[in-house]
Amino acid sequence: MVHHSVAERRALARALTRIENGDLSVQDELRAAWSATGAAHRIGVTGAPGSGKSTLVSALARAWRLRGHSVAILSIDPSSPITGGAILGDRIRMRELSGDPGVFIRSMASRGSVGGLSAAAADAAALLDAHGFDFVVIETVGAGQSEVEIARLADTVVVVEAPGMGDDVQAIKAGILEIADVLVVNKADRPGARKTVAALQAALDLVPQTSGHHGVAGTALSDAALDAGWVVSVLQTTATAAEGVDALVDMLALHREWLHVSGVGDARRRRRYSQELRVRLREQLLLRALQILGGDGYDAALREVAAGRRTPLDAARELAAQLIIGSEL
């Protein structure tokens, strides 16, 4: 359990801003922090809008605090695609954590690009991790691919569902069941909770227990081999009354233990680093390529595509071949 001074917390907050802004000066902090990452249990929490993720994260944080652990929370909400603005409201449900020096909460807007968000969220999680927080929780709204990307930043993924959202079980509909290590039916005080649990259990039986942390190409172990031996269970919570939260805390600890003992944790981290490295490599290669080609080379290729003479892929291949001596078209 760490204690940061007011000044340290300010410095951390400012570094997070520079990460969000893509300000490269923050690389100094990241470089210094990098070797200290890896100690935190990173937990991704995702699920349909309004299922109670923030309330649950708040209750979880309280439970961890009672056990003497420190907690950092990264709450990610979408930016408006039209104006680029955002209303980040997750703190409303985390009121009870306010003023606790063992808790640090940061709201983050997705700012449009999925790749950019993953990179920023990865760096933010690393920085929080290196600051000595025992738990780093990343909350995202589970509606699509970007959430799956973000969840991949975590050691353990919790998918939160709520009853009474019609006949559909959102997690099943959104196709995010496969990424769950733990499923939670929150709002267990509401009617229909048992039905939702049953629907999730039934759906889980159909998901090959490979878990959805699909590796990027080039990682050694298959998903099936990696994730063998962990059985996803469905827990019920009433976050507003902190009910069922202790059981969730225990389940998360159990998953972490399993990650460690099975070696899956290391494999997942390698996949995570591989993912981050690829995102960065792609970005750096592109920047270099554009520098070398210059405006004219790029524009010439663009004209070919626009005029219908080249497909985008063919034009890109030709550009790449110009850049890299000895490469094939």
Added chain:
Amino acid sequence: MSELTQAPVNDAAAGTPQPRLRILIAKPGLDGHDRGAKVIARALRDAGMEVIYTGLRQTPEMIVDAAAQEDVDAIGLSILSGAHNTLLPRVIDLLQAAGMSDVPVFAGGIIPEEDVPALMQAGIAAIFGPGTPLEEIVSFVRARTAAHC
């Protein structure tokens, strides 16, 4: 001008998002009504800003704590309870103690004309009465945070 300098390059260089203004909007005091705060939050969002909305019944300590963690460029407070003469100066004092006096604080809601001079004196950057056009608030925030973005 080359196409290179335009959007495609930025899209592709996914690691370089644009800086955005981050504004904390909070509702201190005990009354349970935050319609005004929400209207301002939406207006700032529609102006392209990122609004951290903390909701009702925020103490000055909570507000400054959140502002520090969120590293905001400005703080907007909506006050209806009549406790503005204690709450607002307290926020200013706490910001100062946290080394954050550079973060402008503006307030809206029901604040009697005669209280305004003392609050401005205490360090509140602007006070917007009921019916202030939203554009005026947006322009104020833009102007006061011009150096940040």
